[in-house]
Amino acid sequence: MNRNEEPEGLRPVAPDPGYAAGQLASALRTAATHEDAATRRRARERSERWQRVLAGMADGSVTVGSRAPVAGLPAWTTPEVVRGGFATGAAAAALPAGADGRADFAGRLTDAGLDALIARLDAGDYVLALPEDAALLTVAWLVRAGDRAGALELLDEIGPFADRLRFVPEGGAAEADEGADPEAVHRSTAGEARGALAARRRNPRIDTLHEALAVWNPFTDEVLAHWLAEDRGTPEWRRGGARLLARYRALAGEHTLCRKHRRPGENLHTLLDCLRPAADGRALTPRQQGLLRHALESMTRKRGAPGTERHAALRARQAADAARPAHHALAQVAVRRLALLPEDAGVPDIDPLLGPVTAGEAAQTGVPAGSELPEPVRRIVARALSAPVRELIARGLVPSAEVLAELVPQLVASATALAYPDPALRALMAAHHRAFHNRRGLLLLNLEHQVREHELPWVRAVSGHRDADGAAREGARQALVHLAELALDGFAGTILPNPLVSELGALARAAGVALPLTEELAADIFMGTFTAKFASAARIAAELLDGTAYARYYGLDPAAAIADLDGRGFGRVCHERAGVKPGGWGSVAENGSVVEQGQILTTHNLAALVAVLDVRPAAGWGELARRACAVAAEKAGQTIGNRRPLRVAKDAGYAWRQAVFFLALAEEEDRRGFAGWLSERTEPGARLLAERALPALRDAVEGAAVFPAYRLHGWSTGNHLLLNRG
Structure with missing residues (x-):
């Protein structure tokens, strides 16, 4: 992206109170001015949360950028988080005001209390809204399993917060349908x-249209037919006119949505304005005569006179529309x-x-x-x-990789929980994984990472009761490969979103697979450094792609050149490739360019999935290359005439990188035919890609190295290849 125009909607470069103040002002403005009462109420609630953010930043009770942002609460606590990853200072599992948390906590640990928890465990009579809801159910299971030491250790860790946090689920749930398809997922209940x-x-506009079609159009036809009648001017005609005027007054009082008939200059208004004196036997003024003549001529010319075939056909269609509910x-x-x-x-x-x-x-x-x-x-x-993910994708019910990431926890929960032999514990851990997925991410600095599920005290407490045998590991591995292939098949032109990367990582851990998956780093808070797993992923990519069109197009370093790199060394390489001086925060465009070089070197998880898991999408690599290129062409087309083209230009560059990767793995026939396929496409974005990006890719496919200036990237600190119109 060009350094002179940063994209809208990004989070602040640093924990700036001004960002929170701006969000507060926006919420207050909506709360005061929006016409919808529910929207005003939600805006008031949002403004209260932002007020807590600002107050916490001011008094030090909230540390923005930390994985334990709320003073006095450990990192495993689920914080209340607002837009941009800011913690409000409140805990999501906070007890309501006036609740005696310690008394309730103690009551749950009596024999009767534990028996009640165990009964809920066995019946599946619970819904975990938050990870903390699993804590006391876990204690009960440990006690029943004879692991009193584990139960006491867990109580020692959560007990100090019993007066502030809820550790048991509210309400209950009906038992799950045992006959349900274990692979079925759904976007909503x-x-x-x-x-x-x-x-x-x-919809007021639809109601107004229905009123016009059902009430005012038929009445307009009656008034028009009255003026076109052969007996115009006779006493009977005048009495008919008076009746029409009376009907108009009644209709106007009852049907108030459509106001067109009230506006001077409209045909019906003109007909009625002239009918009033005519019905009383008074002569029309010359001006009224002219307006009447013009209205009659324009109405009959446009639709025909009432009773004619053309007019009747039109009104029949409109009546059918009006009759639709x-x-x-x-x-x-x-x-x-x-x-x-x-x-x-x-x-x-x-x-x-x-x-x-x-x-x-x-x-x-x-x-x-x-x-x-x-x-x-x-x-x-x-x-x-509720159906398997592949069916939902085929039906068009999963429109993006982000939506796929929302569905994945339903499957990952079952796969990862297979390691727990006890059915009650397995069900609890599956429900816990789904609840943990709902935990919102924090804005983090200094390479801190989000709290991971296995770090939570109640999950650690039962880790010794896992029995990750071959069957459980193989089940997790199969689920991992299946989901990876679904993501590539369904969304070839989109990088794996961070929530999906997180879920794939959970499956990899359950499968016992060393899979260095890397998240997309936010350019606006990137601090210039990478963790060691980026270097590991880059080594895998270099080995897989050595000698391929991808390696030549992007100038990929050979595996030997990065064999000994750690995260810091990998960062230096990315800065050098981006032409950005290391050290501190750069502009968003400079940060983005460095981050993108990290994605290029690692292929942003594609190489790891292929090399480690042997992922093979059903559509084939050549078809995936064409699908990804089609996405790149769509995004490239959106840059044309766009006053703010940088975001879609970035997306085009990312999709193009996916296409180059898939093409590198494709059959020779697909690689050789790709240039012709793209050149034959006629949409503007495809023509732009064929002109700006294809020549260098053609060279790479044919075995030549590519000069950096001719590579299509998402970010740019100078002229973007797609945006340079010269």
């Missing part, structure tokens, strides 16, 4: 889909259908939920039988479909 549909409001009414039909299903689970078969309105539903709701659910309603219902 039936209850969530029902809530989203129930919240849909009437509004989307919010059809949404309520879907709400009634979803209400019959368990609200805390997905829906294995959504087809019955998407059918036309039945006669029985019509009688109950007033929506005409046979009405089809509109696409916006169908999309919300479809999000509750």
